[in-house]
Amino acid sequence: MENRLKVLRAMRNWSQAELADRLDVSRQAVNAIETGKYDPSLPLAFKLARLFEMPIEEIFDDGFKGAENGE
Amino acid sequence: MTVSRERKMANDRKQGGAPGMGIPIAIGIGTAMLAGAFAGYNESTVEAGGKPLATWIGPLVALAIGAAAIAYYFRRHADWLRSWSPRKRLYWISLLLAGALGFVTAILLQSTGTGGLFNDEAISPAVAILLSLLWTVGLMVSLIIYHRNVDDHEMLAYCRGGLAGFYAFIFPCPVWWVLARADLAPPVEAMPLFALSLTANALAYLWFKFR
Numbered sequence: 001m002e003n004r005l006k007v008l009r010a011m012r013n014w015s016q017a018e019l020a021d022r023l024d025v026s027r028q029a030v031n032a033i034e035t036g037k038y039d040p041s042l043p044l045a046f047k048l049a050r051l052f053e054m055p056i057e058e059i060f061d062d063g064f065k066g067a068e069n070g071e
Numbered sequence: 072m073t074v075s076r077e078r079k080m081a082n083d084r085k086q087g088g089a090p091g092m093g094i095p096i097a098i099g100i101g102t103a104m105l106a107g108a109f110a111g112y113n114e115s116t117v118e119a120g121g122k123p124l125a126t127w128i129g130p131l132v133a134l135a136i137g138a139a140a141i142a143y144y145f146r147r148h149a150d151w152l153r154s155w156s157p158r159k160r161l162y163w164i165s166l167l168l169a170g171a172l173g174f175v176t177a178i179l180l181q182s183t184g185t186g187g188l189f190n191d192e193a194i195s196p197a198v199a200i201l202l203s204l205l206w207t208v209g210l211m212v213s214l215i216i217y218h219r220n221v222d223d224h225e226m227l228a229y230c231r232g233g234l235a236g237f238y239a240f241i242f243p244c245p246v247w248w249v250l251a252r253a254d255l256a257p258p259v260e261a262m263p264l265f266a267l268s269l270t271a272n273a274l275a276y277l278w279f280k281f282r
Contacts, residue, residue: 024156028280029224037282041223 002061006034008052023047090148092163095141099170102137103177106130110181130178158220165216172209176202225280232276239271240264 009019009030016034020027025044032038039060040048049056109129116123145152152160179202180194194202221229244264250256 021156024158025222026225029222032224032282038224038227044223 001039002036002063003033004059004061005030005048008059009034022051090144090151094144098137098140098144099174101140102133103174105136106133106178106181109133126182127178130181134174134178158222161216162220165213165220168216169210169213172205172213176205228276228279231279232272232274235275236268236272240268243267 005019009016014022016030017027020030023030023044029038029040029044033040045056045060048059052059106129109124109132110126113123113126113129155163179198218226244259247256247259247264251258
């Protein structure tokens with residue numbers, strides 16, 4: 001799953017460690033999410049959405065284009 | 072204070088200048104190596120026909136130096152430690168407890184026999200019961216704290232490591248057993264299987280946690 005975490009973090013000038021502290025997870029977890037090696041759990045995704053003050057689907061993209069195809 | 076955007080961007084190892092857990096981990100490894108050096112000195116002294124130090128001296132000296140170094144490091148970075156969340160603090164306490172259990176177990180095994188850490192020499196029932204209690208109760212307490220405070224990403228790595236360890240046991244064990252029954256292999260032994268399972272577990276865990 002693709003995500004905009006790296007960009008959102010850079011816009012706030014946060015390091016991975018700072019973001020990890022704000023989310024109360026390890027820096028490796030932030031790095032793994034950013035590089036697409038790990039999809040966060042639903043609670044962590046909600047935490048991210050609250051932290052960046054935007055809906056989850058504006059941070060994560062599962063590649064589903066159903067709405068565009070009229071599904 | 073302004074920090075350049077480039078420096079703050081992705082894949083940074085940690086906040087610039089901030090302390091980390093690398094040094095405490097290095098102190099732990101150094102402590103174990105120092106204890107090993109004492110054991111090596113004793114072995115070479117025995118081989119040379121000299122009188123070795125008491126087996127408990129080396130581990131205790133190493134432990135004292137390691138504890139002093141850790142205490143100094145934590146005292147120096149007390150504000151950093153105080154800024155940790157309760158979850159992070161308990162997580163590291165669980166790891167520290169597990170590491171201390173391993174170290175105490177190694178010291179007990181090293182100081183009760185003369186054949187080194189890994190051997191099948193007889194030990195006293197009191198030491199055997201103490202080690203069993205340390206392994207079961209101590210590890211259980213450490214793991215309960217760990218599992219209640221680990222983050223999702225590490226839990227996934229832990230579960231995959233556990234699965235790898237399980238497979239590293241269930242594939243070779245029956246194969247070895249049937250081969251041994253046909254006299255094509257030596258009798259099945261638990262410890263090599265335990266070591267194989269533990270190694271597979273550690274490798275998978277480290278890969279999924281730090282890749």
